[in-house]
Amino acid sequence: MANGVILESKPLRERIADRIRADIIKGVFADGERLIEPKLAEIYGISRTPIREALRQLESEGFIEIVPRKGAVVKELTIKDIDNLYAIKANLEGLAARQAVDNITERDIEKLVVLNEKFLLLFKGGGNIVEEYLKYNISFHNFFIKLSQNEKLIEILEGLAKNFQRFRTMLISKVDRDEEAYLEHKKIIEAFIKKDPDEVEKTVRFHIEEGWQYLRSKIKGAR
Amino acid sequence: MANGVILESKPLRERIADRIRADIIKGVFADGERLIEPKLAEIYGISRTPIREALRQLESEGFIEIVPRKGAVVKELTIKDIDNLYAIKANLEGLAARQAVDNITERDIEKLVVLNEKFLLLFKGGGNIVEEYLKYNISFHNFFIKLSQNEKLIEILEGLAKNFQRFRTMLISKVDRDEEAYLEHKKIIEAFIKKDPDEVEKTVRFHIEEGWQYLRSKIKGAR
DNA sequence: ATACGGTATACTGTATACAAAATACTTTTT
DNA sequence: AAAAAGTATTTTGTATACAGTATACCGTAT
Secondary structure, eight states, rough: OOOOSSTTSSSSHHHHHHHHHHHHHHTSTTOOOOOOOOOHHEEEOOOOOHHHHHHHHHHHHHEEEEEETTEEEOOOOOHHHHHHHHHHHHHHHHHHHHHHTOOHHHHHHHHHHHHHHHHHHHHHHOOOOOHHHHHHHHHHHHHHHHTTTTTTHHHHHHHHHHHHHHHHHTTTSOOHHHHHHHHHHHHHHHHHHHHHHHHHHHHHHHHHHHHHHHHHHHHHHTT | OOOOSSOOOOOHHHHHHHHHHHHHHSSSSSSOOOOOHHHHHHHSSOOHHHHHHHHHHHHTTTEEEEEETEEEEOOOOOOOHHHHHHHHHHHHHHHHHHHTTTTOOOOHHHHHHHHHHHHHHHHHOOOHHHHHHHHHHHHHHHHHHHHHHHHHHHHHHHHHHHHHHHHHHOOOOOOOOHHHHHHHHHHHHHHHHOOOOOHHHHHHHHHHHHHHHHHHHOOOHHH
8 A cells, every 4th residue: 555645634633633642542652741732743743733733632532631821741541530431431332222222123133143243253263362352342332322323422432432442551461251241242132122221221331331340350450 | 890801811712712602602603604713813803723722622512513624613403412412411410420329428418408498499489580490400410410529420511511501592481390300309319318329310310301301392382 | 598617715724933921940048 | 058039941822924725706618
């Protein structure tokens, strides 16, 4: 691929926001580190204006904190923050699933089944690569989130998802919840088949809370 | 009050964002209207830079939509949007209340009781001014939201609240749900006393959903 | 009369320059 | 020697200028 310049239609501020966000996730900019506009401008080889606009965006996403007349610092993500984020995620995905019940079709349910079976095969086949696991898991979740057709909800959940990427780096270790996740997904699908909003909401919420409890123990244990 | 200049420490971009937001709420800028940077700069008597930063903020708040290389337009708020917003609000305030159960003290509960009784006296005394009603209602809700101590959650709910202001203008009419709201608040308080997270969540959610159903019928009827 | 194309205008995107405020450092005084 | 004050430096806040892109309008041709 010798292009890379062809479809660079996104404004500079967005591309820069993406790069700075990625660098925060990668740890290039450490927690609490000050992000100084002229320095960033020099690093990325552009002027301060798009840098500033990118910083405002990252602030609204929760990645940095901007204090007037002082500047921007990388916000650290504590375990309590992640607890809070997961509580919101569990709740809102539960709501998304509940609202999806009104819109979901037979074909959609089949797609969910297929996704989940692929998910199972992935580690039955000895794969068990964290990246693949996450990819399929995200596909499964996004599928019914989109079906909620609640745009604001989708937007908020997308914002949360970006935040979660920040602590993915902690998860280099093997993910050993394949089987449980598969079974919990199955329960969600069953609830969708029954078209029972309460149960759909409950199973999704449970699934996410369980997943976090598992990860949380791993992190605590790893320290 | 002869000041007004004394504590204007907020950056210009924020003050401008506040003004533009207020003007959108007031209807000075109509739905779908284009917000042209040089024009805004002239209207408010400042340069384009703070205008641009204010617009980005308003975009992240959902008030406007910015299309690259085209510009900003005021996002219209449909009934479906409000449906969606209320669904999220009901869910997240339910979560906030649930999390507040762990932190709430006897004194806090008493404060809730006092707030609710004041709320009742307000319209028993023949007041029934919409503004006052809303003020007390908001106080009551914010009280347990803060007690969740979930900062991200508080932030999201504050963002939603700003959006709701936009359709407040539709509600010039008398609010006739005093009694019901009072009783529902009471049920919420009872659930807090029992320290029952499930019931707290349920009663809060119900309260908000009912409130919206009421308003929704009023709006539909008024058209 | 309608559709297509070209030109002009207006708006956004980016860079640079200047002003104001905060912080850090140094010097002086007690 | 320590603390306070003043100055210097760094950094943000705001304005302006220029470049690139989209849109609108007008003219011409079919």
